Amino acid sequence: MKRYIKLWIGIAILIILTPLGLIASGTAWGEWTKEEIKKMLGFVPAGMDKVSHTWKAFLEGYGFKGWDSPFMTYSGYALSALIGVVIIIAVSFILGKLLSSKNRDNNDRS
Numbered sequence: 001m002k003r004y005i006k007l008w009i010g011i012a013i014l015i016i017l018t019p020l021g022l023i024a025s026g027t028a029w030g031e032w033t034k035e036e037i038k039k040m041l042g043f044v045p046a047g048m049d050k051v052s053h054t055w056k057a058f059l060e061g062y063g064f065k066g067w068d069s070p071f072m073t074y075s076g077y078a079l080s081a082l083i084g085v086v087i088i089i090a091v092s093f094i095l096g097k098l099l100s101s102k103n104r105d106n107n108d109r110s
Contacts (some may be wrong), residue, residue: 013083014081015078015081015085016078016080017083018077018078018080019073019074019077019078021077034048034049034052064076
């Protein structure tokens with residue numbers, strides 16, 4: 001774990017800096033609504049239009065209802081970043097374990 005301390009510090013800094021996105025103008029890349037896509041492209045792709053109502057974000061707007069104060073908005077952004085990082089680390093860890101055990105099994109057979 002000690003060899004990853006700089007990585008963990010870097011990730012923590014990025015989580016803390018996540019609310020800087022609030023001062024940027026416009027939307028984040030890839031977070032466009034159908035209306036914004038139509039404005040950019042002149043049309044909404046059929047596949048996007050077809051499935052646009054089937055998916056709702058877990059933390060839509062990076063927060064919870066009632067989190068309207070600036071502090072709570074920043075907290076929502078940081079919490080979203082933290083949840084995202086935890087999910088990515090968990091999936092990476094599980095995949096790493098699965099792949100390394102398969103690799104060990106293949107080496108044992110040789």
